Amino acid sequence: MEGPSTMTFVYLLLGIAIFVLLYLMTEAVDRA
Amino acid sequence: MVTYAILFVIIIVGTTIALSWPLGNYMKWAMDPESAEGGAARFTRAFRWIGGRVTRVQQDWKRYIVAMLIFNLVMFIVSYAIMALQQYLPLNPDARGAISADLIFNTASSFTSNTNLQHYSGEVSMSYLSQLAALMWLQFVSAATGIAALAAIARGLAGRKDLGNFFVDVQRATFLVLLPLALVVAILMVLGGLPMTLQGAAHAMTLEGAEQIIARGPVAAFVAIKQLGTNGGGFFGPNSTHPFENPTFWTNALEMISIILIPMACVWMFGRIVGRTRHAAVVFAVMLALVLIRMAFAVGFATAPTEAFDQLPIAQNAGNLEGKELRFGATSGPTWAVLTTSTSNGSVGAMHDSLNPLVGLMPMIGMWLNEDLGGVGVGMINMFLYIVVAVFIAGMMIGRTPEYLGWRVESREVKFAIVALLAHGLFILGGTAIFAVTPWGTDTLNNVGPHGFSEMLYEFSSASANNGSGFEGLGDNTVPWNVSTGIVMLLARFIPIILPLAIVGSLMAKRRTAESAGTLGVEDGTFAGMLLVTIVIVGALTFFPAATLGPVAEHFMYMVK
Numbered sequence: 296m297e298g299p300s301t302m303t304f305v306y307l308l309l310g311i312a313i314f315v316l317l318y319l320m321t322e323a324v325d326r327a
Numbered sequence: 328m329v330t331y332a333i334l335f336v337i338i339i340v341g342t343t344i345a346l347s348w349p350l351g352n353y354m355k356w357a358m359d360p361e362s363a364e365g366g367a368a369r370f371t372r373a374f375r376w377i378g379g380r381v382t383r384v385q386q387d388w389k390r391y392i393v394a395m396l397i398f399n400l401v402m403f404i405v406s407y408a409i410m411a412l413q414q415y416l417p418l419n420p421d422a423r424g425a426i427s428a429d430l431i432f433n434t435a436s437s438f439t440s441n442t443n444l445q446h447y448s449g450e451v452s453m454s455y456l457s458q459l460a461a462l463m464w465l466q467f468v469s470a471a472t473g474i475a476a477l478a479a480i481a482r483g484l485a486g487r488k489d490l491g492n493f494f495v496d497v498q499r500a501t502f503l504v505l506l507p508l509a510l511v512v513a514i515l516m517v518l519g520g521l522p523m524t525l526q527g528a529a530h531a532m533t534l535e536g537a538e539q540i541i542a543r544g545p546v547a548a549f550v551a552i553k554q555l556g557t558n559g560g561g562f563f564g565p566n567s568t569h570p571f572e573n574p575t576f577w578t579n580a581l582e583m584i585s586i587i588l589i590p591m592a593c594v595w596m597f598g599r600i601v602g603r604t605r606h607a608a609v610v611f612a613v614m615l616a617l618v619l620i621r622m623a624f625a626v627g628f629a630t631a632p633t634e635a636f637d638q639l640p641i642a643q644n645a646g647n648l649e650g651k652e653l654r655f656g657a658t659s660g661p662t663w664a665v666l667t668t669s670t671s672n673g674s675v676g677a678m679h680d681s682l683n684p685l686v687g688l689m690p691m692i693g694m695w696l697n698e699d700l701g702g703v704g705v706g707m708i709n710m711f712l713y714i715v716v717a718v719f720i721a722g723m724m725i726g727r728t729p730e731y732l733g734w735r736v737e738s739r740e741v742k743f744a745i746v747a748l749l750a751h752g753l754f755i756l757g758g759t760a761i762f763a764v765t766p767w768g769t770d771t772l773n774n775v776g777p778h779g780f781s782e783m784l785y786e787f788s789s790a791s792a793n794n795g796s797g798f799e800g801l802g803d804n805t806v807p808w809n810v811s812t813g814i815v816m817l818l819a820r821f822i823p824i825i826l827p828l829a830i831v832g833s834l835m836a837k838r839r840t841a842e843s844a845g846t847l848g849v850e851d852g853t854f855a856g857m858l859l860v861t862i863v864i865v866g867a868l869t870f871f872p873a874a875t876l877g878p879v880a881e882h883f884m885y886m887v888k
Contacts, residue, residue, distance in 0.1 A: 302428035317818070317821045
């Protein structure tokens with residue numbers, strides 16, 4: 296059976312990056 | 328035909344309104360216990376015991392958001408991992424294989440954000456473990472996130488010192504609200520004929536001697552929370568048009584009631600927590616007016632004879648039956664389309680691609696406005712954004728200090744509200760514009776011209792409104808669609824939760840003033856009218872040009888000769 300590819304990890308990192316972006320937005324809003 | 332439709336709508340909407348009031352009171356009891364004693368408080372103690380130290384601290388708006396983001400990130404990673412590894416994991420009787428990475432990203436984003444946009448067919452792509460442990464689990468906790476956020480905002484507006492604790496709230500919403508309701512609805516669904524089994528697909532021999540493989544599974548449990556949690560993701564690809572997801576008139580009615588029940592109850596819960604039930608009734612009336620207006624237009628446009636059909640050998644008085652479930656008639660599909668987009672549900676009871684152009688416009692308007700009932704919890708939160716803007720505009724118009732429930736609304740709060748509202752428009756229109764001029768979009772269309780434009784506009788509307796319904800007619804399981812709508816779904820889910828919580832935090836930092844004769848009233852018809860006008864004007868200014876390029880142009884090109 297085919298296992299997870301490199302792209303599986305790339306897209307997982309993309310998802311994590313969006314949550315980090317949302318956290319940074321929260322910080323920016325707090326300072327605004 | 329029209330009489331039947333009106334009667335059907337009265338039964339569905341009337342029953343749900345009647346049920347929403349006691350449910351709203353129950354949700355207030357569950358989500359915001361008044362005393363440290365009693366049944367709800369005992370549950371709170373149990374949730375704190377289960378959750379440990381992080382559940383025992385009270386959170387301000389920022390800590391509440393951080394807790395929500397961490398919780399949802401963990402959910403995203405776990406569900407992503409289950410789908411990525413489903414071929415190695417148990418509960419896979421039909422040996423489902425690997426899913427492409429971009430589709431996993433899209434699906435995990437979709438279910439984490441309570442959208443349930445599906446670029447796959449569950450019965451051919453997902454193992455039972457993926458369906459239950461990844462997708463159905465997210466259907467519970469993503470809906471619980473919305474209810475928790477609304478409870479926190481209401482506590483802030485009620486003048487509490489802090490907003491509560493996200494981890495406790497999400498447990499309250501999951502175990503005290505969603506799970507009991509889902510159990511009741513799932514049992515009714517099983518009685519209505521939905522399958523509920525962990526056995527693999529059934530193999531049957533047809534009269535002609537061919538083998539037929541009939542997909543089945545734990546459908547009833549999945550459909551119950553799919554509808555109650557405004558999730559909308561179907562167990563099967565055709566969603567609620569599939570006879571195993573929606574076999575009879577009664578399951579059709581029950582599912583429609585389930586779609587709008589909790590969003591309606593959330594308004595009453597909000598009113599009870601802030602202590603302003605009359606204000607909640609005004610908001611409820613505005614939401615209901617928007618739903619009923621859209622529904623009237625949808626049913627009207629679906630049944631009205633058109634010049635385009637005049638030359639065809641069809642009975643015009645039956646309405647447009649293409650893409651409809653003939654079991655339920657021509658009006659059930661448009662009615663469902665309006666209900667599913669008046670909340671952020673997104674399940675479908677007809678092929679939206681086959682709706683007459685102006686009927687297809689109605690679900691789009693629902694997703695553009697995104698608060699005529701709205702998603703579980705977040706519908707009322709979106710309405711709060713419009714209320715902030717309406718209060719500000721009304722205050723400026725009549726020369727009074729803009730205030731909402733005794734809180735002074737100033738430029739900072741209005742800026743946050745406007746950014747949240749405009750982000751929705753930006754995601755939809757920006758995304759559609761890019762895909763309309765690149766092969767990312769044009770190569771995936773089944774139709775050219777205005778209808779093709781509508782297909783792309785609908786897809787981004789559905790993603791940004793966290794609705795999840797599909798217009799279809801679009802080859803959407805491609806890398807550009809999966810990645811772009813995946814990003815949009817996550818951003819469009821959390822920005823309109825983060826900014827309202829920030830608004831409440833900003834208001835809480837001020838001194839609350841007692842309401843006087845000079846305060847702008849929010850419990851009367853004038854305010855309801857102001858709120859309605861604000862919603863319509865903001866929505867029309869943002870989306871009317873796009874509507875004219877899609878459904879309106881198509882109507883004049885093909886339906887009127």
